[in-house]
Amino acid sequence: MSIRRAAVWSLASQYSSFAVQFATSVIISRLYLLPADVGLFSIALAAAMMFAIFQDLGISRFVSGQPDMRTDSVRDYAAVSVAIGWLVALLVALLAIPLARFYDQPRLAGVLWIIAAGYAISPFATVPAALLTRAMNFRALFLANAGSALTGGAVSVLCAAQGLGPASLAWGMLAIALSRLFIVIVQRPVWPRRPRNFAAVRPMISFGSSSAVISLSGAIGMRSQDLIVGRLLGIAATGLFTRATALAGQLSTLMVGAINAVFYPAFARKRDQGEDLGPPYMHLVSCNTALTWPALLGLALAAEPLVLTLYGPNWAQVAALLRWTALGEMFFVAIPLQMDIPILLGRIRPLVWINLLDTAMTVAILTLCAFYGVEAAAFSRILYGAVWFLIYAVYLHRLLSIRVRTMAATYGKSAVCAVAAGAPLYAAMHSGLYHAEQGLMPIIGLACAGVVCWLAALAALRHPAWSEICLAFGHARGLASRQQRG
Numbered sequence: 162m163s164i165r166r167a168a169v170w171s172l173a174s175q176y177s178s179f180a181v182q183f184a185t186s187v188i189i190s191r192l193y194l195l196p197a198d199v200g201l202f203s204i205a206l207a208a209a210m211m212f213a214i215f216q217d218l219g220i221s222r223f224v225s226g227q228p229d230m231r232t233d234s235v236r237d238y239a240a241v242s243v244a245i246g247w248l249v250a251l252l253v254a255l256l257a258i259p260l261a262r263f264y265d266q267p268r269l270a271g272v273l274w275i276i277a278a279g280y281a282i283s284p285f286a287t288v289p290a291a292l293l294t295r296a297m298n299f300r301a302l303f304l305a306n307a308g309s310a311l312t313g314g315a316v317s318v319l320c321a322a323q324g325l326g327p328a329s330l331a332w333g334m335l336a337i338a339l340s341r342l343f344i345v346i347v348q349r350p351v352w353p354r355r356p357r358n359f360a361a362v363r364p365m366i367s368f369g370s371s372s373a374v375i376s377l378s379g380a381i382g383m384r385s386q387d388l389i390v391g392r393l394l395g396i397a398a399t400g401l402f403t404r405a406t407a408l409a410g411q412l413s414t415l416m417v418g419a420i421n422a423v424f425y426p427a428f429a430r431k432r433d434q435g436e437d438l439g440p441p442y443m444h445l446v447s448c449n450t451a452l453t454w455p456a457l458l459g460l461a462l463a464a465e466p467l468v469l470t471l472y473g474p475n476w477a478q479v480a481a482l483l484r485w486t487a488l489g490e491m492f493f494v495a496i497p498l499q500m501d502i503p504i505l506l507g508r509i510r511p512l513v514w515i516n517l518l519d520t521a522m523t524v525a526i527l528t529l530c531a532f533y534g535v536e537a538a539a540f541s542r543i544l545y546g547a548v549w550f551l552i553y554a555v556y557l558h559r560l561l562s563i564r565v566r567t568m569a570a571t572y573g574k575s576a577v578c579a580v581a582a583g584a585p586l587y588a589a590m591h592s593g594l595y596h597a598e599q600g601l602m603p604i605i606g607l608a609c610a611g612v613v614c615w616l617a618a619l620a621a622l623r624h625p626a627w628s629e630i631c632l633a634f635g636h637a638r639g640l641a642s643r644q645q646r647g
Contacts, residue, residue, distance in 0.1 A: 174303035178310040179415045185314035189329065190404070190472045193321035200391060200400030202327040205272040206334075207387035208260050209253045213280055224291035239288040240353035246284025253277040264391060268327060275331035279338040286342045289349040301348035305341050313337035389527055390538055398535040404472070405482035405539055409490040412460055416453045416494075428498070432505050439561040443571060444625055445497055450575035451626035453494040455582030455615050461487040462586045463604050470601050482539035489542030492550040495572065499553040503560060515556055522548050574622045582615035 190199065220242050257273035293301050317333030325332065391399040428438055464483040468476055503512040523545045530541035558568060586607045589595040595603050619627040
């Protein structure tokens with residue numbers, strides 16, 4: 162499967178999964194759950210995911226990206242994955258009661274036990290999914306991701322309607338694990354077997370040991386946020402904070418997450434062929450920022466009407482937080498594959514130290530800001546994002562021998578295009594022509610005007626993303642012509 166064709170399937174998977182998850186969150190938040198309910202689930206999930214990072218142990222990256230991966234040992238890899246997954250599930254289950262006592266929330270224990278059940282199931286799908294990624298069979302992954310998201314969303318809504326509260330989200334996670342496993346196994350059956358000898362799994366474990374340190378560091382940095390906010394500000398504040406960070410993160414994932422997933426195996430192939438990864442990486446950066454920066458800026462500008470329309474007055478406080486988290490997210494999308502590129506190039510050891518520094522910064526910045534309230538905690542995403550960007554921009558600049566001038570020009574063009582896209586909405590809101598009480602219809606019109614300005618800026622600056630848009634338009638027009646002739 163070609164990179165562009167794989168990207169189409171990956172985008173379809175990303176969009177469909179996002180649509181289901183977003184619709185589920187809107188329905189549940191608007192009709193059934195309050196911020197405190199979501200906050201309680203977020204604390205449980207964050208604590209569980211501190212251990213869940215060991216489930217993969219770098220197996221997915223090893224299977225999908227390593228040139229020396231032995232295909233006759235995939236069942237051995239699957240056995241290791243399942244063994245680790247069950248150990249993680251046991252640890253999460255044992256954590257349930259102590260964590261419930263720590264936060265003085267008895268319901269946390271039940272939620273964690275349901276999450277642990279899902280963690281016991283999901284490792285069976287790790288190796289089959291990684292093999293599908295290695296083969297760039299993103300059509301099969303689309304079926305797995307979209308199908309499991311639909312199943313999990315339906316289960317969550319039904320459970321919430323029955324009054325199960327925060328546990329409804331955990332039951333949805335369990336349903337996702339079960340349905341994804343079923344679909345992936347049908348597409349690429351791999352059943353675990355007891356490893357014949359340690360030599361069969363030694364390369365994977367050696368790779369995974371360093372990867373596990375990176376994953377643990379990343380998990381502490383990402384998942385400790387809800388735990389810190391929950392401990393310092395309470396579960397209601399955690400629900401608001403989680404919703405704001407999730408909205409910003411989901412939007413960036415929707416825009417470019419699928420494309421980044423395709424580029425990991427694609428870059429692995431280029432590395433194996435001895436190609437320079439610098440130019441294609443900067444092309445990816447330019448397309449990422451050209452797409453996501455305007456969207457995130459628009460999300461920050463339209464935060465209040467969006468939150469009120471989608472989630473209702475119970476969640477109104479999210480709007481103020483969303484402005485900061487959306488702007489902070491712009492830093493994170495500016496350096497894609499910041500973990501994957503060094504791993505592909507065998508630079509795991511320096512990446513470990515950089516990641517530890519990154520983790521220490523996020524914990525320190527968030528903890529300090531959280532003492533000043535939940536909005537300050539949201540603002541910390543901008544402070545941390547700026548530091549994170551500098552750390553990884555310098556590292557990848559040296560690793561890929563990318564000129565500073567090239568990076569500056571790329572980011573400068575994308576920034577101009579983002580400002581052009583947000584100009585109509587900004588002008589309308591600050592001139593008094595639009596108010597949040599007017600709803601979303603004017604926002605849609607202003608967004609369309611922003612798209613026109615964005616396209617004009619892309620064309621005027623000869624942004625690399627413009628060539629991709631023209632190519633996609635030409636391909637669609639050619640396909641339409643062939644269908645008419647047929």
